Amino acid sequence: MAVMPFFYDIIRTMKINVYVETQAMELNKPFTYLCNEQVYVGCRVKVPFGYKDCIGIVTEINVTSSVQNLKEVKEVIDRTPLLNEELMNLAKWMSNYYVAPLISCYKTMLPPALKPSSTYASIVYESWAFKKESQMPLTKHQQELIQSISFPIKASEFRKICKSCAKALIDKGYVEIRQLEKNPKLVSSSVDSQFSLTKQQKDAIDKITQSSQTYFLLHGVTGSGKTEVFLQLASQALQQGKQVLILVPEIGLTPMMIERVSARFGSDIAIYHSQLNNQEKYSQYKLVKENKVKIVVGTRSSIFMPFSNLGYILMDEEHDSSYKQDNSPRYQTKDILIQRARVHHCKVVMASATPSLEAYARAYKGNYELVSLNQRVNQKMPDIHLIDMRKEKSMNGLSSTLIQKIEQCLSRKEQVILLLNRRGYLPVVKCSTCNEVMTCPDCGIALTYHKDSQSLICHCCGRSFYFKSECPKCHGHQFYQLGMGTEKLEEKISELFPEARIIRMDADSTRKKGAHEKILKEFETRGDILIGTQMVAKGLDFARVTCVGILQADLAMVRNDFSSSEIAYQLLEQASGRAGRSDKAGNVYIQTFEPDHFVMKCVLSHNYLSFFQQEMKYRHLGHYPPYVYLCTLIYIHKDLNKAFEIANKEKEFLNSLKVLGPIEIHSRKDGKRVRLVIKSNTKEELNQKIKECFTYHSSLKTNVKLDINMYPNRLED
Structure with missing residues (x-):
């Protein structure tokens, strides 16, 4: 009998491999621990690591290890796996493909309340009252109350109703208080099944459903009804008992898509985006994991939802840069959805009026099947007008032509959208005495000066400084007013049109939760002029918008980046598409100093194919994507010379590839930054060489930080 406890311990104790929370690639490997509890792959555990306790994810169980004196797991946090086999394998693929720590991939996949991190958010619980059976005697009043209440009910509501006898009903066993996870309801139910399809929409749906191809590019001009095609495909998947993921690039587009989806399918959907709080994200994640909903509408991170039977992945505005994650792991959503489609054997439809060059090139080659919607539902594209600002009279950055057209539009009780892709009041604050910027x-x-808050804000790192209206160099109090942001534009438009109801939509006005939805609803019901940054350029569908004005249209084209023309074309064409989407004709007025630029001419004629052909010639000559694959390596250190030294060493290490740089780019809080751009004809070669470069970087034992960005859409500056 004396040996039984020892034998029992041998049976229960097992060796497990754990990836511990750390962003260091040097520690991107499993660590083995002893575990005396039942645990599964995909669960979180708390383990001793170095001088502290850390949270990690179990990646293997019952492993063999020759290491003596293994440390023991301190706590098994989860009793069931958080990540299934598909997602565990996907994380490993991401870690290898993007050269990122595996634990960072796990963190990216999970909602905050479930992250493998010592600072993970706790799950919120609520108290609920449930009815029970009991033989204890009740007063007449107590009997009446019990019969009148519809159980289960929130405990707080139960105590309000039964102010004097709540405790007695609990003590006598008629009511039980239970703790349940808070489950916020984010979607209201209102079903509207009224819809009609154009011939092109019917043909597009038939082509997608009947094809044996997996990946489709739905190239539809603005207002051609791409969303209705999505809804029809989603309906077919639901009838087959399958799940559907509808991706939108940013939060600003989520309210309108949710409204369309819920109107068609009711409240049986999950939504997932960055403005949800931790409990809401956890609640939506759990709905999908437990198969309680069939449709998910979300931004980039919703691609990691724990689906079990996907029928379609529908990606709206596939060209949008928001689909690229800007911190480790720097994943591209399109890459992830392709991996998930392979596992679920589902179809992927990527839609855009201005497809990325990469996507259209793949369709051109036949890797994607091209499906076209080249006519608007109302059969009428907006008329584009280029306003040459070299010749036009202007007032505070507004041409006399645009002011006149806004006035005419308002007189007809129609709506105006003005796009200025710069938020704040003044983009540059410069002392008029000493010229200090x-x-x-x-x-x-x-x-950038923000008048509302009297602050100077860096739109790169986000730091904010109170503006004392005094030059820190010469202490002067006079400043040049250089340029204009949306805040100043709102002020000037208010002066010109004092009777108009003006609404501003940018990163500053949409900080609060629900602000996007509130602003869009306000503009739809009572607004006259909507002023905004690129948020107002895509996805918005308002019947009364007949006039769109685009200010400082040349800004996007002056960026020192291979993708500047593509970004400019997409922004201008998308913004133009907000006008004339109903039965009233639309007009777009683009203020430019370069009316002869090929981007402007392509927008003028709504000619995407012409833009594609010209831009691809430039990319081919310059040896840029989609003809090659890129990676950027950014070296960060307080000492600029030290960063350059390491960058030059690693450029020599990568001499078998085409390497541009090193060059200095904008600094950040953590130091000076130096960039290398690496080009390769194959992903396999690039991926292998970057992994070798990182190993070499580690061997240098340097304190210069290395930031790896595989396959960037654009170059950081």
Whole structure:
């Protein structure tokens, strides 16, 4: 009998491999621990690591290890796996493909309340009252109350109703208080099945459903009814008992898509985006994991929802840069959805009026099947007008032509959208005495003045400084007013049209939860003029918008980036598409200093194919994507010379590839930054060489930080 406890311990104790929370690639490997509890792959555990306790994810159980004196797991946090086999394998693929720590991939996949991190958010519980059977005697009043209440009910409501006898009903066993996870309801139910399809929409749906191809590019002009095609495909998947993921690039588009989806399918959907709080994200994640909903509408991170039977992945505005994650792991959503489609054997439809060059090139080659919607539902594209600002009279950055057209539009009780892709009041604050420009001490770029908060804000790192209206160099109090942001534009438009109801939509006005939805609803019901950044350029569908004005249209084209023309074309064409989407004719007025630029001419004629052909010639000559694959390596250190030294060493290490740089780019809070751009003809070669480069970087034992960005859409500056 004396040996039984020892034998029992041998049976229960097992060796497990754990990836511990750390962003260091040097520690991107499993660590073995002893575990005396039942645990599964995909569960979180708390383990001793170095001088502290850390949270990790179990990746293997019952492993063999020759290491003596293994440390023991301190706590098994989860009793069932958080990540299924598909997602565990996907994380490993991401870690290898993007050269990122595996634990960072796990963190990216899970909602905050479930992250493998020592700072993970706790799950919120609520108290609920449930009815029970009991033989204890009740007063007449107590009997009446019990019969009148519809159980289960929130405990707080139960105590309000039964103020004097709540405790007695609990003590006598008629009511039980239970703790349940808070489950916020995010979607209201209102079903509207009224819809009609154009011939092109019917043909597009038939082509997608009948094809043996997996990946489709739905190239539809603005207003051609791409969303209705999505809804029809989703309906077919639901009839087959399958799940559907509808991706939108940013939060601003989520309210309108949710409204369309819920109107068609009711409240049986989950939504997932960054403005949900931790409990809401956990609740939506759990709905999908437990198969309680069939449709998910979400932004980039919703691609990691724990689906079990996907029928369609529908990606709206596939060209949008928001689909690229900007911190480790720097994943591209399109890459992830392709991996998930392979596992679920589902079809993927990527839609855009201005497809990315990469997507259209794949369709051109036949890797994607091209499906076209080249006519608007109302059969009428908006008329584009280029306003040459070299010749036009202007007032505070507004041409006399645009002012006149806004006035005419308002007189007809129609709506106006004005796009200025710069938020704040003044983009540059410069002292008129000594010409000192107010710059960010971390990034070295001009601070933007925000009049509402009397602050100077860096739109690169986000730091904010109170503006004392005094030059820090000469202490002067006079400043040049250079340029204009949306805040100043709102002020000027208010002066010109004092009777108009003006609404502003940018990163500053949409900080609060639900702000996007509130602003869009306000503009739809009572607004006259909507002023905004690129948020107002895509996805918005308002019947009364007949006039769109685009200010400082040349800004996007002056960026020192291979993708500047593509970004400019997409922004201008998408913004133009907001006008004339109903039965009233639409007009778009683009203020430009370069009316002869090929981007402007392509927008003028709504000619995507012409833009594609010209831009691809430039990409081919310059040896840029989609003809090659890129990676950027950014070296960060307080000492610029040290960063350059390591960058030059690693450029020599990568001499079998085409390497551009090193060059200095804008600083950040953590130091000076130096960039290398690496080009390769194959992903396999690039991926292998970057992994070798990282191993070499580690061998240098340097304190220069290395930031790896595989397959960037654009170059950081």
